[in-house]
Amino acid sequence: MQSSAYGASLAGGAFDLESFVKQPQTILRCLSWLFSIVVFATITSEGYINLATKAEAKCMFNENDSACSYAVGIGVLAFLACVVFLILDAYFPRISNANERKFIVIGDLVFSAAWTFLWFVCFCVLANQWSKTTSTSVFADAARAVIAFSFFSIISWALLSYFAIGRYRQGVSDFDQEYRDPANDQNTPYPAGPYTSSGPTGYQQSPFSHSQEQPGEYQPPAY
Numbered sequence: 001m002q003s004s005a006y007g008a009s010l011a012g013g014a015f016d017l018e019s020f021v022k023q024p025q026t027i028l029r030c031l032s033w034l035f036s037i038v039v040f041a042t043i044t045s046e047g048y049i050n051l052a053t054k055a056e057a058k059c060m061f062n063e064n065d066s067a068c069s070y071a072v073g074i075g076v077l078a079f080l081a082c083v084v085f086l087i088l089d090a091y092f093p094r095i096s097n098a099n100e101r102k103f104i105v106i107g108d109l110v111f112s113a114a115w116t117f118l119w120f121v122c123f124c125v126l127a128n129q130w131s132k133t134t135s136t137s138v139f140a141d142a143a144r145a146v147i148a149f150s151f152f153s154i155i156s157w158a159l160l161s162y163f164a165i166g167r168y169r170q171g172v173s174d175f176d177q178e179y180r181d182p183a184n185d186q187n188t189p190y191p192a193g194p195y196t197s198s199g200p201t202g203y204q205q206s207p208f209s210h211s212q213e214q215p216g217e218y219q220p221p222a223y
Helices: 017-022 024-046 065-094 098-131 140-178
Strands: 048-050 057-059
Touching: 017 024, 024 065, 024 140, 057 065, 065 098, 065 140, 098 140
Parallel strands: none
Antiparallel strands: 048 057
16 A cells, blocks of 8 residues: 655644655745845835936846846746745645646746746846846845845755655656556456356356256155
8 A cells, every 4th residue: 555655644643843844845945935025025125216317117137127027927937836835745645636736846846847847947047137237226135135045945946856856756666666567467366156167167156056866766856
């Protein structure tokens, strides 16, 4: 019998808040959630500046509005994803269907890997645009904070990808070890039939007595 599937116990157990909070995935998701808040909140509140020569506010990263918009978009989506996956992690032990667990783990793996790459792109873009920015004295601290937490997000999402790969491999390994198809398993005996065979011919033993009646004798039935 399986005692776990995809890194969590089988459905039916009570939710343990203490062990859930201490899980590495929970800690990393909370950190990723915090990092994303710092990135998009800092850019939203301090990332756009009004220049004397231009009427509209421009992004603090070399006046490239696309860089700020990209970082805000990645941060907001990461924030929402962390909330969703935290809820799924809390509900995960109650899911009894192994296929549903598999889909959640695969979704976590794909999203974490994708956001690791997107945060890497965000870090490179922001660092490049910041190196080209001329006036940096006013918003230097905010820009450096955004770049730093973009880099921290790469690490946190990469670790989430690593743990998601571990959960997926564990689920596949548990399935291979615990389940065997009887049609392909040569060691699984076939169930015994309703009748037992006797003798090399395999015919059923006659239900009548071995002592056969003489053809000329008549025995009245007993009442």
